[in-house]
Amino acid sequence: MRMLPTIVKNLFSRPATRRxxxxxxxxxxxxxxxxxxxDPNKCDLCGDCARVCxxxxxxxxxxxxxxxxxxxxxxxxxxxxxxxxxxxLSQDKYYTKPAAAKEAETISVPV
Amino acid sequence: xxxxxxxxxxxxPVLPEPIHLKLELEDEKVVGVMPIIGYVYxxxxxAAELNTFRQNTNLxxxxxxxxxxxxxxTYCQGVEALMGVEVPPRTRFLRTFWAELSRxxxxxxxxxxxxxxxxxxxxxxxxxxxxxxVQDLSEMTTGHRVIQASNxxxxxxxxxxxxxxxxxxxxxxxxxxxxxxxxxPALLHDATIKRRAVGKGVLSKEQAELLGAVGPTARGSGxxxxxxxxxxxxxxxVGFEPIVETAGDSYARTLVRVKELYxxxxxxxxxxxxxxxxxxxVRVDGYPQGETVSRCEQPRGEVFYYLxxxxxxxxxxxxxxxxxxxxxxxxxxxxxxxxxADVPVITLSIDPCVGCSER
Numbered sequence: 490m491r492m493l494p495t496i497v498k499n500l501f502s503r504p505a506t507r508r509x510x511x512x513x514x515x516x517x518x519x520x521x522x523x524x525x526x527x528d529p530n531k532c533d534l535c536g537d538c539a540r541v542c543x544x545x546x547x548x549x550x551x552x553x554x555x556x557x558x559x560x561x562x563x564x565x566x567x568x569x570x571x572x573x574x575x576x577x578l579s580q581d582k583y584y585t586k587p588a589a590a591k592e593a594e595t596i597s598v599p600v
Numbered sequence: 601x602x603x604x605x606x607x608x609x610x611x612x613p614v615l616p617e618p619i620h621l622k623l624e625l626e627d628e629k630v631v632g633v634m635p636i637i638g639y640v641y642x643x644x645x646x647a648a649e650l651n652t653f654r655q656n657t658n659l660x661x662x663x664x665x666x667x668x669x670x671x672x673x674t675y676c677q678g679v680e681a682l683m684g685v686e687v688p689p690r691t692r693f694l695r696t697f698w699a700e701l702s703r704x705x706x707x708x709x710x711x712x713x714x715x716x717x718x719x720x721x722x723x724x725x726x727x728x729x730x731x732x733x734v735q736d737l738s739e740m741t742t743g744h745r746v747i748q749a750s751n752x753x754x755x756x757x758x759x760x761x762x763x764x765x766x767x768x769x770x771x772x773x774x775x776x777x778x779x780x781x782x783x784x785p786a787l788l789h790d791a792t793i794k795r796r797a798v799g800k801g802v803l804s805k806e807q808a809e810l811l812g813a814v815g816p817t818a819r820g821s822g823x824x825x826x827x828x829x830x831x832x833x834x835x836x837x838v839g840f841e842p843i844v845e846t847a848g849d850s851y852a853r854t855l856v857r858v859k860e861l862y863x864x865x866x867x868x869x870x871x872x873x874x875x876x877x878x879x880x881x882v883r884v885d886g887y888p889q890g891e892t893v894s895r896c897e898q899p900r901g902e903v904f905y906y907l908x909x910x911x912x913x914x915x916x917x918x919x920x921x922x923x924x925x926x927x928x929x930x931x932x933x934x935x936x937x938x939x940x941a942d943v944p945v946i947t948l949s950i951d952p953c954v955g956c957s958e959r
Contacts, residue, residue: 492722492723492726492782492786494781495722505729505732517739518736518739520743520758521739521743521744522743522744522749541654541655543655543657543659544658564658564747564749565744565749566658566749567743567749567757571757
C-alpha cells in the first residue's frame with residue numbers, strides 16, 4: 490500500500506529507460522573514460538604505454554613503426570594516457586561502439 | 601520420514617551468482633545443507649603474482665563488480681604500508697567518499713534483489729532507479745560507472761573540485777528523497793516483507809561470534825564489529841559509529857543495511873564538507889618488501905588482504921579473504937530448521953557475493 494502513490498505517479502510519467510539503440514543515450518559526463526586515441530606525429534614509440542597497460546591491449550612494433558590498440562581488450566583505465574611521456578595519447582569521452590568482430594586498430598607512426 | 605535432497609542453485613532466479621546448496625529436506629523442512637562453491641574461480645591470486653604491483657590495482661578492482669573500489673583501497677593501503685608511504689589527507693577523504701559510494705551502490709542493489717526475491721517487483725524497480733543516481737555519481741567523479749579505477753598506490757587519480765562537490769551534494773539529496781518516498785517505507789513497514797523476513801533465519805549473537813560472521817550478518821545479530829571503527833582512511837574524522845540490530849533474523853539484517861545506507865549518504869556529505877585542500881597523489885619509488893595485512897570494511901563485511909613483497913616489481917603472495925567466504929558458515933547454521941520456501945530469502949540475507957569469494 491505504501492508504494493501506491495509512487496505507482497500512480499509512474500503510471501502517468503514517461504518511461505525511465507531509453508530506447509537504445511534506436512535513440513541515442515544521454516551524453517556522458519565530462520571526464521568519462523572512453524576510447525584511446527593516438528596522435529602519431531607526437532609518438533616516439535618508447536613503448537611505455539604497452540608496459541603499463543594492465544590488460545595488454547597495446548602493442549608496439551619498432552620494426553614496422555606501428556602502434557597497435559585493441560579496444561576490446563582495453564579496460565579504459567586511462568593509465569597509458571597518464572603515463573605517455575610525449576603526451577601523444579588522449580582519451581575520448583565516448584565508449585567503443587559495438588562491432589561484429591573484435592579487431593585491433595593499427596596506426597603507423599611516421600619517422 | 602524419508603529425506604529428499606534438492607539442489608538449490610548454481611542457477612536460480614534469486615541468485616545472480618552461482619552458489620550451489622544441496623538441501624536435505626524432511627517434507628518441507630530443511631534439515632541439512634551442503635554448500636558447493638567453485639563455479640566462478642578466476643585465479644586472481646595467481647594472476648596478481650604475475651602482474652606488476654602497480655598493474656594489480658586494476659586486477660583487484662575486478663574481483664567484485666560492486667565493491668571494486670574497496671578491494672582496490674585495501675590493496676593500495678597494504679602496499680603503501682609495505683613501502684612506508686603516507687598518503688595526503690585529501691586522498692583519505694576522497695577514498696572515504698568513494699568507499700561509501702560503493703556501499704550505497706551495494707546496499708541499494710541488494711535491497712532491490714531482496715524485493716525481487718520476495719516478488720515485490722515495483723519496489724525492486726524503484727530501488728534500482730535510485731541506484732542509477734549512484735552510478736551517475738560514480739561516472740561523474742571517477743569516469744567509470746561500475747569499476748571506478750581511481751585508486752593507485754600512493755593516492756587517487758581523480759579529484760573532486762568545489763563545483764563538482766556541489767553537484768554531488770544535489771544528487772545525494774535527490775537520491776535520499778527518492779529512497780525516503782518510495783523504497784524505505786515499503787521495506788520498513790510493509791506487512792508482506794515482515795511476514796517473509798521477521799523471525800526467519802535467526803543467527804544468535806553467540807553463533808555469530810563463534811562462526812566468525814562479519815558485516816551486516818554479524819551486526820544484525822548484535823555483534824558490534826566493523827573495521828571502520830579502527831579509523832582507517834578518514835572514518836575518524838567523519839564520525840563513524842557501527843549500526844547494530846539485535847534480533848538476528850533476515851529482517852534485522854535488512855534493517856542494518858537500510859540504516860547503513862542513510863549513514864553512508866551522511867558520511868559522503870561529511871567527507872566532502874571536511875575535505876582539506878592539497879595533493880591527492882604522492883610519488884612512490886622503489887618496490888614492496890616484507891609482509892603485511894590490510895583490512896577494510898566492505899558492504900558485506902570485513903575484507904582481509906595479506907601481502908608479501910620481495911623487493912621486486914612483483915608481489916610474492918597476495919591472499920584475499922572476502923566477507924562472503926566468512927559468512928558461509930553462518931548461512932549453514934541458519935538454514936537448517938527453515939521451510940524450503942524461505943531458503944531464497946535467507947540465503948540472500950547474508951548478501952552472498954560468490955564472484956568475490958572465489959576470486
